[in-house]
Amino acid sequence: MAQQVNHALPVGFQLDEYRIERQLSLGGFSIVYLASNREGQSVAIKEYLPNSLALRAEGKIEPSIAEEHVPAFRYGMKCFFEEGRALARLSHPNVIRVLNFFRANNTVYMVMEYENGRSLQEFIQKNRPAITENFMRNVFTKLLNGLREVHSHKLLHLDLKPANIYMRNDYTPVLIDFGAARQTLTDDTPMLKPMYTPGFASPEHYHQRELLGPWSDIYSVGASMYACLAGAAPQAADGRREKDRLVPAMIRWERQYSDQLLEAIDWCLCLNHLYRPQSAYALQKVLTEPVGPNGTGPAAGGRKAWPGQMVEKSKTWLGQVASKFKRRAEPE
């Protein structure tokens, strides 16, 4: 069966007290709209509409849900509520703010603040020269403020990636889309699989979900930083476990950015979760330390475990390159 596609609500549709302006994005679980409220202010509205369970045909308003899918649809709604409950408690400039929550058209809606800007994903694709050392430190330090707030509420984001980091026009980042930010939804609900994005999801996302922790979001932060510099997602973690082809940031961008920044990226991208920064604060500390005379910052105590591993890895990587050259040089 071909994957069904849900039709968005029509432009101009009056939804509760909001008027639909246009569709912002369409995901497997929801549609996000740009809408305006009575005062004419813009808001983003997320509509719960898992396309495997509910179908809105063209020209229809209420989605049709097959009888046998009703329990799963309602169960998924529970998770949508959990996202709402999680976000409602968070009030932080770097975390998307929920403004309202309501029920209509046989489903539920979450209203969020909307500000002019674009996703970091879009930004890095269109503004390659803007990705300077300062930009990176500035954006990610602020982003980590938001992430600290999330973690302090015992929540994990679990789907951090440039597409889920929104950039206001003044370059302040906002964490959006907490659709994966729940811990209860697991493999026993076949209709609603845990979500992750290859390249940004940590190794624990794939097979060892019992190990998920703040360090898993940290991996995704590292992967997002790497993607900013590379312009593309790094190799997926499950692939890296088979054969690690990820060139360490320290080697790939040597001298283009400070060693300290590049080290921090590689630190986050350690496959072993224990070698990564264990908290958003630990990473933030490194990003805000003054850069030393040789472009290196003072070594933080907590980082003792990883440089060894890093050096090992660089060596093996260099070793592989070297052996290739050697083989070429040596006559068979």
Next chain:
Amino acid sequence: MKFTIYQESRLGKRKNNEDRLAHCYSREALLLVIADGMGGHYYGEIAAQVAVQCMTESFQREADPKISDPFSFINRTMINAHNAILDFTHTHKLLDSPRTTCVACLIQDNIAHWAHVGDSRLYVIRKGRVHARTRDHSRTQLLIDQGMISPAQAPTHPDRNKIYSCLGGPQDPKIELSRKTPLEAGDVVALCTDGLWGLYSDEQLASTLKNENLMQAAPQLMEWADAHGGPSADNFSIVAVRWEDDYSESGSDNLSVIHTQTMQLGSVTTYLDQFGRNPKYKTELSDEEIERAISEIRATIQKYSK
């Protein structure tokens, strides 16, 4: 609250399962109950069912999200259950009243409170040792206390099935309340019927349940009991909870850990007579629950927006 829970009952070699068990939790309180309907009396399983249902229904009504006075709650509810069984006897004009044992444990604010009647047991296992356990209201336990028999003689004593306190029956139950017992992360609270504990020494139970993975350890106990219960094995059941540290972000986290933190206020999740293995079965939201969830989220938004 953060915990792992395992609940299972098996038939043994009997025709009927007269054990009943349940657990339910709100955002801040957890109740575990087990009842062993007495064979040899009419409708043992009905008495057990009434007891367990009484406990869970009261919990659903009163956990908001905590129970205001845990011991009085358990005591009062057990007496209510006793009376409900007597009412049942009366309504159905039974010749004799059905009877059941009962153990119930209420955990909130990291403190366990429990009470028991009869010979179903509660164990608190800490670091591989029995930290606390209930003393059976049985003839053999009395004889042991009086020094008439040694603990080793109890399992084969002819009076081993005689108990002097139960719910239902002509006499008022003797409900024995525990002390307040603060729980530490890694503690296991296990409620079981005599069909299970009768096959193990305290040390064996404690060392098996020491395993960090309760979802492995508890079924192991059941498996072994099934294989070694003998030709006339009694029903045997367990509800066990492994208490986790509320504040640690993860640590020994695994898929079966239940976090109550994002639960809706005023909602209670109940697992009554789930003889299956996976307690995380789907629950359907009712319209009323949807409305409640929405109004709660709206209230939170109000509270946090300045």
